[in-house]
Amino acid sequence: MRRSTSSLVAGITILLATFLTPGSASAQEATWTVTPGGAFTGEGTIKLDGTVCYLRFNGTFFDSSGQGRIDQVNVHGCSNPAPLGYPSFRVPISLTATKYLSSIDTTAGPFANFVIDIQGPCPVRLGSPNDPPNTVEFLYDNENATMWWSSGLNNGLRVYDPRKCYDKESVNINNSFTITPAQTIRPSE
DSSP states (O other), X not given: OOXXXXXXXXXXHHHHHHHOOGGGSSOSOSOEEEESOEEEEEEEEEXXXXXXXXXXXXXXXXXXXXXXXXXXXXXXEEEOXXXXXXXXXXXXXXXXXXEEEGGGTEEXXXXXXXXXXXXXXXXXXXXXXXXXXXXXXXXXXXXXXXEEEEOOSSOOEEEEXXXXXXXXXXXXXXXXXXXXXXXXXXXXX
């Protein structure tokens, strides 16, 4: 089976962003250039422990601060909703650019307030507003206008299960979404 170059680059991007510390890749830039900035839409699928759902989300990138916000997440067409059920995302979800990986033209940073509520036979919450802000990171590939959401390789969103009906302690997220209009997010020179 052939893999596309963009899939390979995206996989390497996730690995690099997972293992790089903020001081190792032109990190903690004071100002950023976001072009064109403003409103954006993301589309793609997300997999949560066997449940695959199509997502469409809307947000805003703010120029110079490297910050943005996802204001609306619509979930459609989930397949195999067991064992979790159907997800809903709490909004707004804040994001802040903190790293730039110049060799692969990718910007990364943490999400804040990344929480997913699961409604179903075993209602659980993934993540918490009280979790550290780097529990889930975004990676934005400038060349391909693709945003990755990643909880890392060995971590995941903590599961809050008041009924004690779900046996996992965390759920990993590693998914990509196409962003329109295409944005360019880089440190200001």
